[in-house]
Amino acid sequence: MNKKLKTSMIIAVVLAIITGIIYAFTPTPPRHVDPKLVAEEAPSPIELLQLYSNIAELIIEFNFTKAKENLLKAYEVYVPPNLRYIITRFNDLLNQVIDLLNETKKIADTVEAFIRIAEYDEALKLVGKGLDRIVRARIIYDELMEAARMFSKLRIPLTELNKILNSIKELIDGLEEKLRNLEEVVKKYMIKVIDTKLYISVEPHNITMGQPIKIEGLLETEHEIPLQNKTIIIHVGSATIKTETNIHGLFKINCTVKSYSKKIKVYAEYIPSGEDVEKYGHSRSNIEFIYVYFITPKLNAWLSTNKVRPSENTTLYIESLPRLEVAVDSPFIKTKGLIPSTGKLSIPIKIPENTAKGLYQLIVKTIPKGIIGPNSTKLKIEVYKSKPNVELTTPSVVFTGILHKLTIKSNITATAKISIGELESSSIDISGNKTIEYTFIVPHSYLGTSLNLLIEVKPKDPRYDNVILVASIPTYNTIMVITSITFITSILIVYILLREEPLPKITAKPPLQPEIEVGKPIEEVEDELSPIRGLFHKLVLMIRVITGIYLEKHYTLREYLAKLHGKLPQRIHNLIKDLILCLEAIIYGRVETRGLLIEKVKAMLKEILAITYRLKGGEGGK
Numbered sequence: 121m122n123k124k125l126k127t128s129m130i131i132a133v134v135l136a137i138i139t140g141i142i143y144a145f146t147p148t149p150p151r152h153v154d155p156k157l158v159a160e161e162a163p164s165p166i167e168l169l170q171l172y173s174n175i176a177e178l179i180i181e182f183n184f185t186k187a188k189e190n191l192l193k194a195y196e197v198y199v200p201p202n203l204r205y206i207i208t209r210f211n212d213l214l215n216q217v218i219d220l221l222n223e224t225k226k227i228a229d230t231v232e233a234f235i236r237i238a239e240y241d242e243a244l245k246l247v248g249k250g251l252d253r254i255v256r257a258r259i260i261y262d263e264l265m266e267a268a269r270m271f272s273k274l275r276i277p278l279t280e281l282n283k284i285l286n287s288i289k290e291l292i293d294g295l296e297e298k299l300r301n302l303e304e305v306v307k308k309y310m311i312k313v314i315d316t317k318l319y320i321s322v323e324p325h326n327i328t329m330g331q332p333i334k335i336e337g338l339l340e341t342e343h344e345i346p347l348q349n350k351t352i353i354i355h356v357g358s359a360t361i362k363t364e365t366n367i368h369g370l371f372k373i374n375c376t377v378k379s380y381s382k383k384i385k386v387y388a389e390y391i392p393s394g395e396d397v398e399k400y401g402h403s404r405s406n407i408e409f410i411y412v413y414f415i416t417p418k419l420n421a422w423l424s425t426n427k428v429r430p431s432e433n434t435t436l437y438i439e440s441l442p443r444l445e446v447a448v449d450s451p452f453i454k455t456k457g458l459i460p461s462t463g464k465l466s467i468p469i470k471i472p473e474n475t476a477k478g479l480y481q482l483i484v485k486t487i488p489k490g491i492i493g494p495n496s497t498k499l500k501i502e503v504y505k506s507k508p509n510v511e512l513t514t515p516s517v518v519f520t521g522i523l524h525k526l527t528i529k530s531n532i533t534a535t536a537k538i539s540i541g542e543l544e545s546s547s548i549d550i551s552g553n554k555t556i557e558y559t560f561i562v563p564h565s566y567l568g569t570s571l572n573l574l575i576e577v578k579p580k581d582p583r584y585d586n587v588i589l590v591a592s593i594p595t596y597n598t599i600m601v602i603t604s605i606t607f608i609t610s611i612l613i614v615y616i617l618l619r620e621e622p623l624p625k626i627t628a629k630p631p632l633q634p635e636i637e638v639g640k641p642i643e644e645v646e647d648e649l650s651p652i653r654g655l656f657h658k659l660v661l662m663i664r665v666i667t668g669i670y671l672e673k674h675y676t677l678r679e680y681l682a683k684l685h686g687k688l689p690q691r692i693h694n695l696i697k698d699l700i701l702c703l704e705a706i707i708y709g710r711v712e713t714r715g716l717l718i719e720k721v722k723a724m725l726k727e728i729l730a731i732t733y734r735l736k737g738g739e740g741g742k
Contacts, residue, residue: 165274165275165276165277168194168197168274168276169276169277169280169281169284171190171193171194171197172194172281172284173284174190175187175190175191175194175214176284176285176287176288177287178190179218179221179287179288179291180287180288180290180291182225184218184219184221184222184225187218188215188218191211191214191215191218194207194211195207195208195211199274203273203274206267206270206271206273206274207274209267209270210264210267210268210270210271213260213263213264213267214264216260217257217260217261217264217288220253220254220256220257220260221257221288221291221292221295223253224250224253224254224257224295224299225295227246227247227249227250227253227299228250228295228298228299228302230246231243231246231247231250231299231302231306232302234246235302235305235306235309236391236397237391237392237402238309238313238391238392238397238400238401238402239402240306240309240310240313240401241310243302243306244303244306244307244310247299247302247303247306250295250299251296251299251300251303254292254295254296254299257292258292261285261288261289261292264285265282265285268281268282268285309397309398313398313399313400313401314341314342314343314399314400314401315341315342315400315401315403316339316340316341316342316347316390316400316401316402316403317339317340317341317342317344317403318337318338318339318352318388318389318390318403318404318405319337319338319405319406320335320336320337320354320386320387320388320405320406320408321335321336321337321408322334322335322386322408322410324410325408325409325410325411326410326411326413327377327410327411327412327413328412328413328414328491329377329380329412329413329414329490329491329493330376330377330490330491331376331377332374332375332376333356333374333375333376333377333410334372334373334374335354335356335372335373335374335375335386335388336370336371336372337352337354337370337371337372337388337405338365338368338369338370338371339352339365339369339371339390339403340369341400346365346367346368346369346370347365347369347400348365348366348367348368348369349364349365350364350365350369350390350396351363351364351390351391351393352364352365352371352388352389352390353388353389353390353391354373354375354386354387354388354389355385355386355387355388355389356375356377356379356384356386356410357377357379357381357384357385357386358379359378359379361373361375377410377412379412380412380414380488380493380494381412382411382412383409383410383411383412384409384410384411384412385407385408385409386407386408386409386410387404387405387406387407387408388404388405389402389403389404389405390402390403390404413491414488414491414492414493415491415492415493416493416494416495417440417441417444417486417492417493417495418439418440418441418495419438419439419440419446419484419486419495419496419497420438420439420440420497421436421437421438421439421484421497421499422436422437422499423435423436423437423469423482423499423501424437426499426500426501426502427501427502427504428471428501428502428503428504429471429503429504429505429506429582429583430471430472430473430474430475430503430505430582430583431470431471431472431473431582431583432470432471432583433468433469433470433471434468434469434471434501435466435467435468435469436448436466436467436468436469436482436484436499437464437465437466438457438459438464438465438466438467438484439459439463439464439465440459440463440465440486440495441459441463441486441492442459442460442461442462442463443458443459443461444458444459444486444487444489444492445457445458445459445486445487445489446458446459446465446484446485446486446487447484447485447487448467448482448483448484449482449483449485450469450480450481450482450483450501451475451480452469452470452471452472452475452480452482452501453467453469455467456487469482469501471501471503473582474582475503475582476503477503477504477505477585478502478503479500479501479502479503480500480501480502480503481498481499481500481501482498482499482500482501483496483497483498483499484496484497484498484499505582505583505584505585506583506584506585507584507585507587508530508531508532508534508577508579508584508585508587509530509531510528510529510530510531510534510575510577510587510589511527511528511529511530512526512527512528512575512589512591513526513527513528514526514573514591514593515593516593516594517593517594517595517596518562518571518593518594518595518596519562519595519596519597519598519601520562520563520564520566520595520596520597520598520599521561521562521563521564521598521599522561522562522598523559523560523561524559524560524561524562525557525558525559525560526538526557526558526560526573527555527556527557527558528548528550528555528556528558528575528577529550529553529554529555529556530550530552530553530577530579531552531553532552532579532580532581532584533549533550533551533552533579533580533581534549534550534577534578534579534580534584535547535548535549535550535577535578535580536548536549536550536556536575536576536577536578537575537576537578538558538573538574538575539573539574539575539576540560540562540571540573541566541568541571541572541573543560543562543563543566544560550577562595564597564598564599566595566597567597568595569594569595569596570592570593570594570595571592571593571595572590572591572592573589573590573591573592573593574588574589574590575588575589575590575591576588577589651718651722652718652721652722652725655722655725655726655729656703656725658725658729659725659728659729659732662729662732662733662736663684663688663696663732665736666687666688666732666735666736667684667687667688669683669684669687677700677703677704678700680700681696681697681700684696689735691731692728692731692732692735695724695727695728695731696728698724699721699724699725699728702717702720702721702724703721705717706718706721
């Protein structure tokens with residue numbers, strides 16, 4: 121061959137080989153990686169600090185509900201399993217602190233309310249409960265600070281985290297100070313306050329709806345001194361009426377019961393105000409009951425259908441007393457109507473087009489009037505959507521740089537949003553029972569091994585539900601495929617170019633097979649290995665008992681050894697490693713040394729079995 125031509129061809133081949141090597145070493149996910157050897161990604165320190173800072177701000181603002189909602193997000197932050205306990209314990213402790221602070225704040229507010237109505241004994245009891253919550257909060261806070269030190273393993277600066285936690289400590293201090301101040305106020309009032317007594321009488325106790333009642337009463341001190349010009353609050357069911365005592369401490373009112381209840385509680389209350397707060401105590405009268413008679417009308421209601429789709433109609437039927445007014449309340453309709461002389465009213469209900477799927481409640485009430493009292497009933501309406509029939513056809517495989525086509529067919533008119541991985545996203549209209557084609561090209565810069573398609577079909581008819589279709593298509597980079605082919609071809613060309621002279625005849629022995637000796641029957645090789653097969657099987661079973669790991673059929677010996685890493689004492693693991701190296705030497709080594717290696721492996725198996733038996737608590741390797 122011409123020397124210049126030969127040189128040019130070798131240069132071309134070398135360039136092709138370099139190109140192939142570049143693509144060959146492009147980072148791609150390895151096929152076999154021991155997960156224990158891959159460093160797991162820790163959470164972002166900045167994002168985690170921001171989240172806890174937000175939670176602390178909500179706690180300081182006494183927005184405990186929102187703080188607990190945000191704390192749930194902290195539980196969802198991904199943390200490597202070996203570090204999960206750090207963030208879980210921290211979150212659990214923070215959650216307990218939030219609960220205790222919430223309880224303490226409610227107690228402090230209640231104490232203030234009791235002071236306003238001169239219930240000093242109850243206020244003092246609650247102050248003690250609040251201070252108990254503060255003590256518990258401080259104990260858990262100290263544990264929280266201890267747990268925060270472990271956050272250094274998550275690369276979170278402790279100084280920044282301590283700033284956030286210090287703001288919570290200031291709130292604990294503030295609540296304790298507030299409770300101490302309230303305690304002083306209560307004790308001061310309890311020294312000076314004069315107890316009061318309040319009595320009432322009610323007539324009559326049995327009435328018809330609308331009939332007036334008379335309430336009389338007396339307010340006096342614990343020493344039976346009447347208190348004049350004091351405001352009395354009279355509770356009649358859910359209604360309240362205010363009146364004042366006369367010069368003799370007496371009061372009297374006439375009122376009409378307006379609550380449609382069979383049994384109504386009546387009592388009076390004296391709440392000191394102004395200068396009286398420091399002078400007189402709060403008092404509540406005896407409780408009287410009034411029994412009210414009224415008629416509860418019959419009420420029946422039903423729907424023509426309780427399962428409808430958006431934009432469809434249903435009819436509500438109501439049966440009750442003629443000329444009685446009824447009210448209907450639901451997310452779809454709010455109306456009132458008069459029952460006709462037939463005693464049956466029908467109301468059409470249209471479900472709005474934008475109504476979401478779900479179960480909705482409809483309430484029908486009679487409006488009370490005079491002796492005719494109220495009645496009500498509840499109905500359920502289920503709003504559902506039909507599922508459209510959508511068919512998607514995709515290529516079986518995708519090559520970069522080549523035009524591909526997918527087809528979508530739907531039985532209804534809709535809009536389809538097509539997302540092709542992170543490469544492109546677009547929307548197209550689909551006509552009912554027509555096939556729409558969509559073409560796309562994956563660029564050569566895409567190095568993934570699969571392409572994910574997401575098709576969101578949104579029907580224009582509100583009676584139909586959205587459909588989401590997902591597909592994953594094997595993808596090959598055309599340049600890398602061509603480069604691989606070129607690389608292999610180049611190797612062949614180099615081999616041909618360099619092989620101008622006939623190779624000398626090889627006089628050495630033919631290459632040995634990994635499992636059997638040339639010219640030796642396979643049965644004889646099996647016989648050679650049979651002494652160690654049984655022992656090896658026993659060892660595999662014993663290891664499975666100790667570690668729970670079994671030698672699966674698809675494992676190589678090296679993969680099996682990797683699975684045992686960290687599951688056995690280091691001494692046993694090293695012995696098994698040496699054993700596997702000897703087994704590989706038997707399988708792939710020279711025939712001349714096989715006999716000696718088999719004897720060595722047999723001795724090693726017996727030694728490891730004896731150790732594993734002792735480890736398991738057995739009697740030794742038998």
